[in-house]
Amino acid sequence: xxxxxxxxxxxxxxxxxxxxxxxxxxxxxxxxxxxxxxxxxxxxxxxxxxxxxxxxxxxxxxxxxxxxxxxxxxxxxxxxxxxxxxxxxxxxxxxxxxxxxxxxxxxx
Amino acid sequence: xxxxxxxxxxxxxxxxxxxxxxxxxxxxxxxxxxxxxxxxxxxxxxxxxxxxxxxxxxxxxxxxxxxxxxxxxxxxxxxxxxxxxxxxxxxxxxxxxxxxxxxxxxxxxxxx
Numbered sequence: 715x716x717x718x719x720x721x722x723x724x725x726x727x728x729x730x731x732x733x734x735x736x737x738x739x740x741x742x743x744x745x746x747x748x749x750x751x752x753x754x755x756x757x758x759x760x761x762x763x764x765x766x767x768x769x770x771x772x773x774x775x776x777x778x779x780x781x782x783x784x785x786x787x788x789x790x791x792x793x794x795x796x797x798x799x800x801x802x803x804x805x806x807x808x809x810x811x812x813x814x815x816x817x818x819x820x821x822x
Numbered sequence: 823x824x825x826x827x828x829x830x831x832x833x834x835x836x837x838x839x840x841x842x843x844x845x846x847x848x849x850x851x852x853x854x855x856x857x858x859x860x861x862x863x864x865x866x867x868x869x870x871x872x873x874x875x876x877x878x879x880x881x882x883x884x885x886x887x888x889x890x891x892x893x894x895x896x897x898x899x900x901x902x903x904x905x906x907x908x909x910x911x912x913x914x915x916x917x918x919x920x921x922x923x924x925x926x927x928x929x930x931x932x933x934x
Contacts, residue, residue, distance in 0.1 A: 718864070747923065757912060757925035800864070809881075812864030 845913030
């Protein structure tokens with residue numbers, strides 16, 4: 715079993731829909747990262763979380779340390795949000811473990 | 823701001839050839855990392871550095887070497903390329919061990 719599991723693997727939605735991507739992990743962590751990889755391949759860091767919730771524009775990230783779960787939400791989704799979203803956790807040994815990513819496609 | 827710059831962006835190698843990938847950052851970050859990304863798999867750490875003159879092995883170090891002679895540069899070397907090293911390589915840097923990452927745009931390497 716992978717130490718970082720993301721769901722769904724693929725998601726197609728209509729423009730304007732509220733999007734939720736989930737990340738569950740099985741190890742103790744010191745931080746969790748959400749990354750965005752666009753079709754061109756570049757990777758951008760969206761959030762780093764160790765507790766609670768963070769918001770940036772239409773993106774919201776939450777983490778529940780007790781349940782070892784994080785969610786990334788996108789409000790009022792837009793075709794330009796189409797990308798692969800990657801969850802990564804930093805374990806207690808400082809090792810970083812990446813999820814396999816969630817491929818999001820927003821239809822106009 | 824340039825951020826993290828990787829060169830080259832694309833390369834095709836023949837089996838057994840050698841090459842060096844260059845990563846340069848202008849943010850004065852202490853930590854630098856080399857990852858590879860393969861279809862159906864998450865990013866995997868090859869080597870990393872916690873400061874100038876230091877390097878350490880990551881999850882998949884075999885077949886690669888690295889050097890960090892200057893704080894701003896992190897070089898990844900393939901001494902004798904193999905088809906299994908066909909991948910997309912990403913460099914990243916961070917200001918601290920738990921800090922946010924800045925990624926380069928990637929290098930697509932094909933070994934034939």
